[in-house]
Amino acid sequence: MKIAIDAMGGDNAPKEIVEGAVLAAKEFTDITLVLYGDEQKIKAYLPEGIANIEIVHTDEQIDSDDDPIKAVRRKKKASMVMAATAVKNKEADAIFSAGNTGALLTAGLLIIGRIKGIDRPGLLVTLPTINEENGTFQMMDVGANAECKPQNMNQFATLGSYYAKFVMGKSNPRVGLLNNGTEENKGNSLTKESYALLSENQDINFIGNVEARDLLQGAADVVVTDGFTGNAVLKTTEGTALSLMSLLKTNILESGLKGKVGGLLLKESLTSMKNMLDYSKYGGGVLFGLKAPVIKTHGSATREPVYQTIRQIRDILKSQVVPDLTAYYEEKAEHESTFIEN
Amino acid sequence: MKIAIDAMGGDNAPKEIVEGAVLAAKEFTDITLVLYGDEQKIKAYLPEGIANIEIVHTDEQIDSDDDPIKAVRRKKKASMVMAATAVKNKEADAIFSAGNTGALLTAGLLIIGRIKGIDRPGLLVTLPTINEENGTFQMMDVGANAECKPQNMNQFATLGSYYAKFVMGKSNPRVGLLNNGTEENKGNSLTKESYALLSENQDINFIGNVEARDLLQGAADVVVTDGFTGNAVLKTTEGTALSLMSLLKTNILESGLKGKVGGLLLKESLTSMKNMLDYSKYGGGVLFGLKAPVIKTHGSATREPVYQTIRQIRDILKSQVVPDLTAYYEEKAEHESTFIEN
Numbered sequence: 001m002k003i004a005i006d007a008m009g010g011d012n013a014p015k016e017i018v019e020g021a022v023l024a025a026k027e028f029t030d031i032t033l034v035l036y037g038d039e040q041k042i043k044a045y046l047p048e049g050i051a052n053i054e055i056v057h058t059d060e061q062i063d064s065d066d067d068p069i070k071a072v073r074r075k076k077k078a079s080m081v082m083a084a085t086a087v088k089n090k091e092a093d094a095i096f097s098a099g100n101t102g103a104l105l106t107a108g109l110l111i112i113g114r115i116k117g118i119d120r121p122g123l124l125v126t127l128p129t130i131n132e133e134n135g136t137f138q139m140m141d142v143g144a145n146a147e148c149k150p151q152n153m154n155q156f157a158t159l160g161s162y163y164a165k166f167v168m169g170k171s172n173p174r175v176g177l178l179n180n181g182t183e184e185n186k187g188n189s190l191t192k193e194s195y196a197l198l199s200e201n202q203d204i205n206f207i208g209n210v211e212a213r214d215l216l217q218g219a220a221d222v223v224v225t226d227g228f229t230g231n232a233v234l235k236t237t238e239g240t241a242l243s244l245m246s247l248l249k250t251n252i253l254e255s256g257l258k259g260k261v262g263g264l265l266l267k268e269s270l271t272s273m274k275n276m277l278d279y280s281k282y283g284g285g286v287l288f289g290l291k292a293p294v295i296k297t298h299g300s301a302t303r304e305p306v307y308q309t310i311r312q313i314r315d316i317l318k319s320q321v322v323p324d325l326t327a328y329y330e331e332k333a334e335h336e337s338t339f340i341e342n
Numbered sequence: 343m344k345i346a347i348d349a350m351g352g353d354n355a356p357k358e359i360v361e362g363a364v365l366a367a368k369e370f371t372d373i374t375l376v377l378y379g380d381e382q383k384i385k386a387y388l389p390e391g392i393a394n395i396e397i398v399h400t401d402e403q404i405d406s407d408d409d410p411i412k413a414v415r416r417k418k419k420a421s422m423v424m425a426a427t428a429v430k431n432k433e434a435d436a437i438f439s440a441g442n443t444g445a446l447l448t449a450g451l452l453i454i455g456r457i458k459g460i461d462r463p464g465l466l467v468t469l470p471t472i473n474e475e476n477g478t479f480q481m482m483d484v485g486a487n488a489e490c491k492p493q494n495m496n497q498f499a500t501l502g503s504y505y506a507k508f509v510m511g512k513s514n515p516r517v518g519l520l521n522n523g524t525e526e527n528k529g530n531s532l533t534k535e536s537y538a539l540l541s542e543n544q545d546i547n548f549i550g551n552v553e554a555r556d557l558l559q560g561a562a563d564v565v566v567t568d569g570f571t572g573n574a575v576l577k578t579t580e581g582t583a584l585s586l587m588s589l590l591k592t593n594i595l596e597s598g599l600k601g602k603v604g605g606l607l608l609k610e611s612l613t614s615m616k617n618m619l620d621y622s623k624y625g626g627g628v629l630f631g632l633k634a635p636v637i638k639t640h641g642s643a644t645r646e647p648v649y650q651t652i653r654q655i656r657d658i659l660k661s662q663v664v665p666d667l668t669a670y671y672e673e674k675a676e677h678e679s680t681f682i683e684n
Binding site: 146191237265272273276 | 530555589606611
């Protein structure tokens with residue numbers, strides 16, 4: 001398994017990217033990591049003698065404020081574009097970047113391309129629940145498509161369900177539609193029409209509408225939503241958790257000696273809570289629905305999340321979820337064309 | 343000032359509604375509360391000799407699972423419908439219910455009616471920030487309209503801005519559009535078109551797009567959004583806060599003696615944090631854009647939130663925000679008709 005890595009993407013590139021790659025390369029000897037970027041700068045953080053890390057040198061890179069489409073089309077020698085091209089040419093099996101999100105989505109779509117039968121790939125993230133039995137859930141789309149049609153939502157449901165089965169090992173994942181009420185007739189026109197399609201989708205275990213209030217309780221294993229709402233929900237979860245932790249910290253610091261001692265005694269609890277909320281340990285966002293895994297992690301990612309993301313990509317590759325999805329959609333297309341011919 | 347109260351609405355009616363009304367009636371002698379509902383049941387919780395509480399008896403009530411439109415049209419003697427009719431007939435100045443939300447929205451629209459010039463009223467809530475300087479913000483719409491047009495969003499901006507000025511006493515409230523990025527060109531077609539309208543709106547202090555991640559930090563005083571997204575963001579905030587508090591509790595309970603002592607020492611901090619997050623102290627959701635204040639509070643509200651909601655309604659009535667808005671839209675309509683005639 002070969003993973004193409006944009007070593008120049010993100011706020012902490014190439015240092016944290018290279019260091020995360022080193023951690024992963026040492027642990028997983030069944031993968032080879034190819035670092036695209038400035039060889040001199042990469043080598044500064046790369047110890048000698050790691051057999052499963054390669055470097056492909058390039059001077060060019062895509063910046064965070066570059067226009068995504070223009071950058072991907074014009075900067076042919078950018079580290080991200082070269083990494084995506086390697087995947088297209090089957091020289092690598094997946095691509096990972098912490099750089100410009102829009103550019104990575106564009107590179108995924110234009111260079112690597114969609115699985116035949118998927119109209120729009122979506123961004124899938126894995127989030128924790130506070131319910132240990134369920135552990136985690138997938139939400140999709142969290143921002144690739146600000147505008148969605150019911151058929152996109154239905155494809156997200158199938159894609160998310162495949163991910164939960166293959167990569168997360170859930171045998172019969174519960175797929176829920178994010179809506180403003182649990183009753184069948186709730187929602188806007190998009191969720192109402194999506195509800196009808198999801199109900200008829202034979203490939204998923206559709207459990208109906210789920211509300212945003214219940215997601216962290218484990219209301220569903222796969223939460224289907226459009227990219228605008230999903231983005232708002234993801235950012236609200238992050239913002240609320242961060243605000244609460246900072247509020248708690250301020251409260252502890254301002255509550256005198258008693259509070260400070262209390263804070264010290266609870267330090268382990270608070271740290272384990274913070275860790276539980278840190279969803280970067282599940283890896284990055286997967287642009288899912290493409291011919292190969294395309295993974296984006298936070299621009300501010302340090303080596304630990306970079307390592308976790310590479311671990312996640314290895315899991316995805318080992319699970320064979322993308323070839324299986326491709327086969328599924330090809331078979332479906334054949335059935336449909338047979339159906340039309342008859 | 344007379345407030346019509348649906349004494350039979352909500353999970354804890356009439357007990358908590360009546361007890362909350364009693365608290366408010368005792369504190370605010372400049373208001374009269376009219377309780378609509380079963381006289382016998384109401385009297386069971388009503389001490390003798392409270393001069394500013396009246397009862398209007400009726401046997402009928404709208405249940406939580408009633409179809410909103412049918413219930414409002416057919417149950418003419420329901421406590422909620424009679425309370426709304428009193429407002430329509432100027433026998434009362436505002437209405438409050440903890441009952442069926444859809445029915446209250448319907449009663450507001452059909453019985454009390456819109457301010458001329460407002461196409462769709464929206465549901466406005468007041469939420470806390472963790473930033474003491476800003477204190478609170480208003481978000482609108484959080485669920486009255488699952489489908490919105492740009493002109494609805496623009497009206498929410500004006501309405502919310504009026505509320506922040508008149509009721510919350512902010513001199514120049516910062517109005518932000520909830521979007522999936524802060525740059526001007528971000529969003530779906532609704533937010534892009536809304537951005538253009540808000541930029542041209544002379545009656546507001548538009549500060550551009552705000553992200554869901556930053557709301558609790560006080561990113562804006564008024565957050566404008568469609569009812570579907572607003573509902574998802576509100577419920578995500580609630581769900582994340584509740585999940586975190588329950589996670590912290592579990593962590594403390596499971597962390598042995600050290601953790602328990604720490605928890606005890608931090609009790610005040612944790613309680614003050616919980617109180618800060620409890621936004622029922624700001625009252626209920628205002629269906630704003632109607633000819634009179636229509637206020638909905640949580641179905642599970644106890645007497646304290648009921649009291650707070652009545653306090654809020656008194657603030658709204660004293661602020662004269664609704665007559666002022668009505669005058670503003672009437673004047674605007676005249677200007678526009680003059681403009682068309684010329």
